[in-house]
Amino acid sequence: MDKATIKSIAQFLNSAELEKREVVKITKEHTDLDVETAYEVQEQLVLMKLEAGNEIIGPKMGLTSQAKMKQMGVEEPIYGYVFDYMVVNGDQLSMSELIHPKVEAEVAFIMGRDVQGPNITAEDILAATEYIIPALEIIDSRYENFNFTLPDVIADNASSSRVFLGTTLRRPQELELDLLGVTLSINGEIRELGAGAAILGHPANAIAMLANMLARKGLKIKAGQTILAGAITGAVMLQAGDTVSAKFDGLGTIDFKVKE
Ligand code: 0L1
Numbered sequence: 001m002d003k004a005t006i007k008s009i010a011q012f013l014n015s016a017e018l019e020k021r022e023v024v025k026i027t028k029e030h031t032d033l034d035v036e037t038a039y040e041v042q043e044q045l046v047l048m049k050l051e052a053g054n055e056i057i058g059p060k061m062g063l064t065s066q067a068k069m070k071q072m073g074v075e076e077p078i079y080g081y082v083f084d085y086m087v088v089n090g091d092q093l094s095m096s097e098l099i100h101p102k103v104e105a106e107v108a109f110i111m112g113r114d115v116q117g118p119n120i121t122a123e124d125i126l127a128a129t130e131y132i133i134p135a136l137e138i139i140d141s142r143y144e145n146f147n148f149t150l151p152d153v154i155a156d157n158a159s160s161s162r163v164f165l166g167t168t169l170r171r172p173q174e175l176e177l178d179l180l181g182v183t184l185s186i187n188g189e190i191r192e193l194g195a196g197a198a199i200l201g202h203p204a205n206a207i208a209m210l211a212n213m214l215a216r217k218g219l220k221i222k223a224g225q226t227i228l229a230g231a232i233t234g235a236v237m238l239q240a241g242d243t244v245s246a247k248f249d250g251l252g253t254i255d256f257k258v259k260e
């Protein structure tokens with residue numbers, strides 16, 4: 001696929017996000033879009049957002065649960081980027097800014113040091129992490145009905161849209177991240193639950209994999225970045241009027257309300 005086409009797909013997806021418009025998956029027309037080219041589209045999309053004055057909070061990992069990987073028929077998770085404008089301040093999510101959002105419970109790593117792959121292990125990540133915080137990611141695929149292939153979702157910045165970051169900070173050594181339990185309730189009813197082990201056996205494994213995937217591109221994890229490790233729970237579709245509450249063992253709660 002030539003550079004101009006890659007750029008035009010990135011523009012198309014960026015406009016869909018900015019205009020809150022759902023679109024048909026890219027691979028319907030561009031049947032030759034493969035994973036490698038999809039990351040090139042994502043790179044262009046990221047560049048457009050940076051040129052528009054947005055800043056990267058950190059990369060994120062997606063499709064880190066066995067269930068999601070099986071569903072997509074993939075053996076490797078994917079990554080995308082969370083930008084500053086995606087971080088929600090306060091406790092309200094505006095439906096009018098989004099297409100068809102879903103929420104999933106995650107943990108985020110706040111990095112104290114740069115980490116440069118390859119051959120990074122979970123132990124390297126834990127040693128380089130300053131704090132762990134709870135997070136609720138809002139994914140909002142730009143594709144109709146969340147209907148996409150793996151290259152589609154990679155090109156679409158792994159459905160990144162919004163994130164609520166919790167205020168409880170813990171050193172990684174203070175937590176057993178694989179055993180960390182989470183419940184995700186909507187309107188007072190538990191809809192999803194899980195443990196940190198849902199993320200590739202241990203959330204630090206996902207961040208190590210991220211460092212190694214970035215290294216293939218000559219990139220690294222940077223000190224100060226806040227990195228979403230992947231979902232501990234399944235993703236739940238949101239509607240205006242919903243009240244969302246997630247409880248994280250040892251990491252407090254995150255609550256928000258969905259408004260029109
Ligand atoms: O954060 C993620 O796990 C990315 C999910 C991408 C797939 C989806 O939109 O369901």
Ligand code: MG
Pocket residue numbers: 061062063104106137139228230231
């Ligand atoms: Mg996620």
